[in-house]
Amino acid sequence: xxxxxxxxxxxxxxxxxxxxxxxxxxxxxxxxxxxxxxxxxxxxxxxxxxxxxxxxxxxxxxxxxxxxxxxxxxxxxxxxxxxxxxxxxxxxxxxxxxxxxxxxxxxxxxxxxxxxxxxxxxxxxxxxxxxxxxxxxxxxxxxxxxxxxxxxxxxxxxxxxxxxxxxxxxxxxxxxxxxxxxxxxxxxxxxxxxxxxxxxxxxxxxxxxxxxxxxxxxxxxxxxxxxxxxxxxxxxxxxxxxxxxxxxxxxxxxxxxxxxxxxxxxxxxxxxxxxxxxxxxxxxxxxxxxxxxxxxxxxxxxxxxxxxxxxxxxxxxxxxxxxxxxxxxxxxxxxxxxxxxxxxxxxxxxxxxxxxxxxxxxxx
Amino acid sequence: xxxxxxxxxxxxxxxxxxxxxxxxxxxxxxxxxxxxxxxxxxxxxxxxxxxxxxxxxxxxxxxxxxxxxxxxxxxxxxxxxxxxxxxxxxxxxxxxxxxxxxxxxxxxxxxxxxxxxxxxxxxxxxxxxxxxxxxxxxxxxxxxxxxxxxxxxxxxxxxxxxxxxxxxxxxxxxxxxxxxxxxxxxxxxxxxxxxxxxxxxxxxxxxxxxxxxxxxxxxxxxxxxxxxxxxxxxxxxxxxxxxxxxxxxxxxxxxxxxxxxxxxxxxxxxxxxxxxxxxxxxxxxxxxxxxxxxxxxxxxxxxxxx
Numbered sequence: 001x002x003x004x005x006x007x008x009x010x011x012x013x014x015x016x017x018x019x020x021x022x023x024x025x026x027x028x029x030x031x032x033x034x035x036x037x038x039x040x041x042x043x044x045x046x047x048x049x050x051x052x053x054x055x056x057x058x059x060x061x062x063x064x065x066x067x068x069x070x071x072x073x074x075x076x077x078x079x080x081x082x083x084x085x086x087x088x089x090x091x092x093x094x095x096x097x098x099x100x101x102x103x104x105x106x107x108x109x110x111x112x113x114x115x116x117x118x119x120x121x122x123x124x125x126x127x128x129x130x131x132x133x134x135x136x137x138x139x140x141x142x143x144x145x146x147x148x149x150x151x152x153x154x155x156x157x158x159x160x161x162x163x164x165x166x167x168x169x170x171x172x173x174x175x176x177x178x179x180x181x182x183x184x185x186x187x188x189x190x191x192x193x194x195x196x197x198x199x200x201x202x203x204x205x206x207x208x209x210x211x212x213x214x215x216x217x218x219x220x221x222x223x224x225x226x227x228x229x230x231x232x233x234x235x236x237x238x239x240x241x242x243x244x245x246x247x248x249x250x251x252x253x254x255x256x257x258x259x260x261x262x263x264x265x266x267x268x269x270x271x272x273x274x275x276x277x278x279x280x281x282x283x284x285x286x287x288x289x290x291x292x293x294x295x296x297x298x299x300x301x302x303x304x305x306x307x308x309x310x311x312x313x314x315x316x317x318x319x320x321x322x323x324x325x326x327x328x329x330x331x332x333x334x335x336x337x338x339x340x341x342x343x344x345x346x347x348x349x350x351x352x353x354x355x356x357x358x359x360x361x362x363x364x
Numbered sequence: 365x366x367x368x369x370x371x372x373x374x375x376x377x378x379x380x381x382x383x384x385x386x387x388x389x390x391x392x393x394x395x396x397x398x399x400x401x402x403x404x405x406x407x408x409x410x411x412x413x414x415x416x417x418x419x420x421x422x423x424x425x426x427x428x429x430x431x432x433x434x435x436x437x438x439x440x441x442x443x444x445x446x447x448x449x450x451x452x453x454x455x456x457x458x459x460x461x462x463x464x465x466x467x468x469x470x471x472x473x474x475x476x477x478x479x480x481x482x483x484x485x486x487x488x489x490x491x492x493x494x495x496x497x498x499x500x501x502x503x504x505x506x507x508x509x510x511x512x513x514x515x516x517x518x519x520x521x522x523x524x525x526x527x528x529x530x531x532x533x534x535x536x537x538x539x540x541x542x543x544x545x546x547x548x549x550x551x552x553x554x555x556x557x558x559x560x561x562x563x564x565x566x567x568x569x570x571x572x573x574x575x576x577x578x579x580x581x582x583x584x585x586x587x588x589x590x591x592x593x594x595x596x597x598x599x600x601x602x603x604x605x606x607x608x609x610x611x612x613x614x615x616x617x618x619x620x621x622x623x624x625x626x627x628x629x630x631x632x633x634x635x636x637x638x639x640x641x642x643x644x645x646x647x648x649x650x651x652x653x654x655x656x657x658x659x660x661x662x663x664x665x666x667x668x669x670x
Contacts, residue, residue, distance in 0.1 A: 004467035012455035198451035206415055206445035207468040207511075208437055362417055 002213050009221035023187065023225060024232060027179035031172065031236045034298075038168040039241030044130045045092035046072040048082040055102030057142070058116075062097075064138055070130050083119060092127035094119040095135075111146070165329055169244045172237040173325045174297035176252070179229045180260040181291065181317055186284045187222060188267025192359075193280040196271070201361040211361055219264050226260040227253055246331040255327050255334050259320040262344060265351035266316070272358035291317045319343040365392035368428055368515055368546050369414065375422035376409050376570075383409045385570035386423065391515075391548055391563075396541050398561030398578075399550040400660070406570040407550035408448055411519055414548075415445050428514060441469060444513035446504050448520045448550075452492045458503060459488040462510055469511040482506045482536055498529030502536060509540070516540055518549040522556060534559055554657040558582070564656065566663060573663045578656065585654040586662045587613060587627035589634045593646040595622045604643050611637045627654070 014020060036042065049065070051058055066073055071092065077085065082094035096117040104111065118135065120128045144151060195201045204214060230253050237243035245252070267284070274280035294308075295301070295317035301309045312318060319340035326332040335341055369391035376384035384406045391397040399407040412418045414425050416436045425432040427439045452461050459475040466472035479485050482502040487495060495503060501521055508516055518537070522530040530553075537560055541547055551557055557564050558578060565575040574581055582588070600622075608614070612628040626641070628634045634651070641649060 001467055001470065004464055008453075008456060008460060008464045011460070012453060015455040199447050199449070200451060200453065202417060203445070203447055203450050203452070204468075205417060206440065206443075206447070207465060208440045208470075209468040 001209065002217060005209070005213065005217040006221055009217050010224060013221055013225060019187075020225065023179075023183045024229060026182060027175050027229060027233050028236060030175045030178065031233050032240075034168060034171045034175070035237065035241035035243075038166065038171065039243070040168075042168075043072050044070050045124075045127050046074060046090070047092050047127075047131065048074050048077040048085065048094040049097070050077065050079055050082065050094065051075065051097045052099040053097050053101040053103070055104075057102030058097045061102075061116075061135075061138060065095075065134060068134060070134060079119075086119060086121045089121070092124055093121060093131050095131065163244065163246055163330060165244055168237070168241060169329055170300075170325065171298055172233070172243045172245075173328045174321055175237075176230055176233055176256050176328070177259060177295075177317055177321045177324055178292055178297045179233060180226050180256050181263045182288055183226065183229060184222065184260045184263035185267045185270065185288055186281070187225075188218070188264045189270035189274065189280040189284045190277055191218070192268065192271035193274050193277045196361075197277060205361045214361070215268070219261065222264060223257055223260055226257060230256050245328050247328040248331070251334065252324065252328045255320070255324050258344065258348075259317075259324070262316055262320070262348045262351060265348060265355055268355040268359045269351050272355060272360070291315055294318075296321050314343055316344065316347040365394070367391065368393045369397075369548065370426040371410075371414065371423070372425075373423035374410065374413060374420055374425060376406075376413060376418065377421040382570050384413070384420075387565075387567070387570070387572045388423075389565055389572065389575055391546060393514075393546055394541070394544055395562040396537065396547040396549065396560050398557040398564040399548070399567055400552065400554070400557050400564050400656070401550075401567035402552060405567040407567055408519055410567070411517055411548070411550055415443065415517055416440060417445075441511060442514050444508035444511060444516045446508040446516070446518045446521060448523070450504060452504070452507065454491065454493055457489050457491060458484060461492070462507060465507055466510045471511070473510060473512065478506055478510065479503075481509075481539070496529075498525050498532060501525060501529070501533060505533070505536060505540075513545065515546045515548065518547060520550055520552070522551065522553065530556070554655060554660060558656045566660060568664050574659070581659055582654055582656055585659040587629055587658070588654045589628040589631065590652045590654060591626045591628070591634070591637055591641060592617075592648075592650040592652060593624055593626070593641050593644070594648040595624070595644050595646050601644055604640055608637060608640045608644075611640070627658070 049062055051062055062073075062075075065071070074091075077094070079094070079096055082091060082096075085091040086093060096119060098116065101114050101116055116135075118131050120131065122128075140151075192201070205211070234243075234245060234249070234252070238245055266287070270280055270283050270287070274283055293299075294304075294312040295315045296312075297317070301313055301318060304312065322337065322340045323334050323344070326336050327334050367390045369389075371390070372388050373386050374384055374388070375382060375386050387406075387410065389397075399410060401407050409418065413420045414427065414432065416432055416439060428442055430439050432439060453464075456464065458479060462475035462478055463472060466475070476485060476488055479488050482505065484499060484503055484506065487499065487503075492500060492503065505516075505518065505521060508518075521537070522533050525533065534556070537547060537549070549560070561578050563576065564578050564581055566573045566581075574584070576584070608626065611633045612626050615625045615627065617623040617625060626637055628637060638649075638651070
């Protein structure tokens with residue numbers, strides 16, 4: 001009974017290849033987009049360097065800037081051309097090094113002030129701070145060398161983890177949660193309302209098949225799709241964009257599947273309240289889209305105003321992502337913060353209760 | 365005959381409306397029983413209560429001696445249900461749907477052999493969406509036979525089909541009957557009920573207006589006999605025509621000036637009228653019986669509409 005239904009469900013899922021393709025495309029597109037912006041080869045953009053000086057210092061500066069890999073660099077533009085390109089957003093900015101920059105007089109009684117010009121687009125704060133930040137750092141050590149002084153006030157950085165983690169790693173774990181959320185909530189709520197509209201649910205209740213077997217089979221067959229989704233996202237992240245996953249891959253999948261279960265239950269709850277497929281689709285979108293932005297898929301929740309953060313951290317996706325990141329990025333146990341586990345379990349119980357209370361295969 | 369379905373004082377309320385209003389009937393083993401009525405008469409609701417899909421507000425239903433409220437699961441294994449305009453899975457082939465539904469009952473008939481009984485063997489590897497309307501209905505009936513049920517419920521099995529496909533289905537239903545199964549069907553096609561049903565209940569607003577053997581019902585009609593005749597267009601003998609009209613109720617067939625149907629109460633009147641109509645030199649004359657439709661019009665004062 002169960003075996004036949006389960007295999008039939010899996011078969012149908014794969015035959016409905018259009019819907020499968022979209023279940024995969026969405027998270028994969030996100031993995032690619034963020035990978036291109038923030039993956040290992042990502043830079044802060046392209047800048048032009050107009051170097052008219054032939055001094056050692058200007059040479060060292062340009063070399064250091066190239067080596068830093070912060071920007072892609074073009075060197076064959078004129079100042080006017082560069083300004084035009086900045087206006088057109090083809091360039092993040094330009095650095096103009098005048099002819100006499102870095103030329104040291106033979107008898108250095110007084111060295112004249114040496115200035116290079118950074119041409120910026122006021123709209124691009126990130127690019128500007130990267131250009132000025134790099135130049136500041138380079139010049140202050142240069143200045144101190146020349147004046148033969150040692151810095152008194154310095155700093156050192158200490159990482160809370162020795163793991164090499166970047167923004168892309170953070171986002172990739174977010175996309176995992178996003179993928180299981182979208183495919184589970186939308187998948188279940190739309191499929192169930194469609195089945196109800198087509199009277200397939202009603203037809204099934206005329207047979208001796210127990211409702212719980214029907215539901216378990218739906219849930220499990222969808223989890224198989226979720227596993228494939230997770231593997232596809234991780235493969236793109238790790239092999240194409242060199243994302244860092246330090247956790248046990250099976251544990252990552254397991255945590256994501258617990259999330260999938262929670263969101264499938266949410267799908268059943270939505271189906272219970274939606275009379276038509278369109279209504280279910282609308283309600284599912286109204287729930288997933290805000291959650292995508294508020295639950296910390298792309299940006300840490302802490303960037304939100306404190307009172308908003310204190311609310312949205314309880315959205316079901318939020319604790320799931322915290323657990324997922326702890327497991328995938330830091331290789332921790334999923335139980336390292338029991339508060340997150342408790343919130344996830346709380347949502348599962350709540351959604352299960354609503355589904356049992358309201359979801360029916362037939363009208364009565 | 366053993367009674368396989370016993371319905372007593374069945375009531376179904378939706379708010380203040382009685383969709384089913386205290387109806388009682390029995391269905392005997394091996395017969396085809398028809399529930400006839402317009403949309404909204406309460407046919408489907410009645411059927412779905414008997415099938416265990418809806419809960420009744422009052423009354424009792426026994427199927428094969430089992431109370432529907434207490435033995436729902438046991439009953440489900442012994443009945444086959446075809447729902448009104450029910451779709452099946454889009455991404456399973458016909459033979460896969462049949463064997464899937466078989467598995468719900470624990471035992472499996474050969475799906476291909478089963479499809480063969482309704483002429484769908486060649487379509488075993490097709491999807492439901494690639495079937496014609498008639499094929500879909502035949503499939504939906506065969507899907508209700510997977511568990512070799514004792515009672516088969518068919519809810520408007522021929523609605524929306526073309527005449528040929530409908531006739532095709534009538535053969536299928538009589539095949540089911542010939543295997544000793546009891547069939548209970550709803551329809552709003554009078555000729556379908558006349559052709560298929562051993563007994564018919566006519567429903568209107570949740571009540572049963574008439575229930576009897578199909579031919580007895582028709583005889584209960586106010587005017588059991590009819591003469592249909594076409595007179596010459598040019599002239600009509602007004603004097604004789606006047607005498608004809610007095611014998612029964614005359615009806616002018618829709619818009620045709622010279623085509624009449626005379627409804628008659630008795631065989632005596634029929635004989636008299638035949639002699640008179642002959643004198644009109646009709647181009648065509650046909651003697652017939654009342655139909656279930658005539659009875660329906662008598663009972664409800666209106667024609668049945670789809």
